[in-house]
Amino acid sequence: MSIGRSVTRFRFALMMVFGLLFSAGVYAQGAAGGIPTDEASISAGQALFSGNCASCHAVDKKVVGPALKNVYDRRDVAWLTKFIKHPQKVIDSGDEYAVALYDQFKPTIMPNQEVSDQEILQILAYVKHTTDNPPVVDETEVPGGGEGSNAQAAGVDSNLLLGIIAVLMVLLVVVLVVLIVLAQVLSKYLKQQQGLSEEDQEYVAQKFDLMAVLKSQAFVGFASFIFVVIVAKTVIDGLFAIGVQQGYAPDQPINFSHKLHAGYYEIDCKYCHTGVEKSKNANIPSANICMNCHNSIRTTSPEIQKIYKAIENNEPIQWVRIHNLPDLAYFNHSQHVKVGGIECETCHGDIKEMEIVQQHSILTMGWCIDCHRKTDVAAKGNAYYEKLVEIHESKTKAPMKVEDIGGLECAKCHY
Structure with missing residues (x-):
């Protein structure tokens, strides 16, 4: 056999081996098909x-x-x-x-x-x-909890002061009744005593005059003080409650169930509220987003027909806004959700269990400030915070809170 023919056969065999190795490599990928794992x-x-x-x-x-x-x-x-x-x-x-x-x-x-x-x-x-790597479900986990989440700020009940006043009034009435009873018993006892002077007898014989008590300066002053406190508390509560609508759950033009969509079907909030990671507003989904599914799902439902009608008439669905902030307050969804890593449930509550969505959090200035004071910055793996973390750790080992990076500055929300 010539050397040239042997070399040719060797090359052919080598090509076959590489071909088999390549085929084996493709087959080994087979299921994975080049799917990345990084x-x-x-x-x-x-x-x-x-x-x-x-x-x-x-x-x-x-x-x-x-x-x-x-x-x-x-x-x-x-x-x-x-x-x-x-x-x-x-x-x-x-x-x-x-x-x-x-x-x-x-x-x-x-x-x-x-x-x-x-x-x-x-x-x-x-x-x-x-x-x-299937997710492990922690049965003890509180919905809406986790890093970056913050339970609704605990505070004094708005009616606590009125309750305290009511309790004090009851106690005062009880003390007054006890004193009257003691006075009557003591008077009866003294009347039975012998050898009292005329002045003492006259004093013991006098009767209790309720009107005199009610007209006394001490009683009038005390009653006036209580009245002023109650009126002032009512006025202050009313002023602080302006624009606060916790629990607000208005009727909507279409009976949309978040419990069904976000809960049962586990549709991600970001699928409908597309601006939550890239805009100041989370935005209300358009009818086109609804039609991604409802062009073939439950098409005969009376509620879905309302969507079709809105599209046919080229009119937006008049959804009623639930969460309102005053114009003087600036809030950016993307800053909190994308950068801060805050879960939707932190502010909006357990949406997956709400048949009709309502305002879960009070959304007052004090509530926001309390959150900024208590919430750790989700800085792990976030290059945006690298320099800030370095500066913070050079001064203290305590976790970096939102207030440490300017979260309490007035101009952050009011400008």
């Missing part, structure tokens, strides 16, 4: 999942659509990418798996998703991470 991709995937998928899907259970646990094992990444971008097109092509999915969940069909191939990989990275 923290940045998983974090980005979580945000994309919350904003695009969470309204219909969960990783560990079926919601509106199928559970996504191990979805990359059921179909390869190329198929998933094609289906996510153009689900109807894949179904119309006769793909058996896609048709079976449609038959299971029809008439609901996933709308086309305007996401890139890289974003789909990031979403799958989050799904895979959640599949491999």
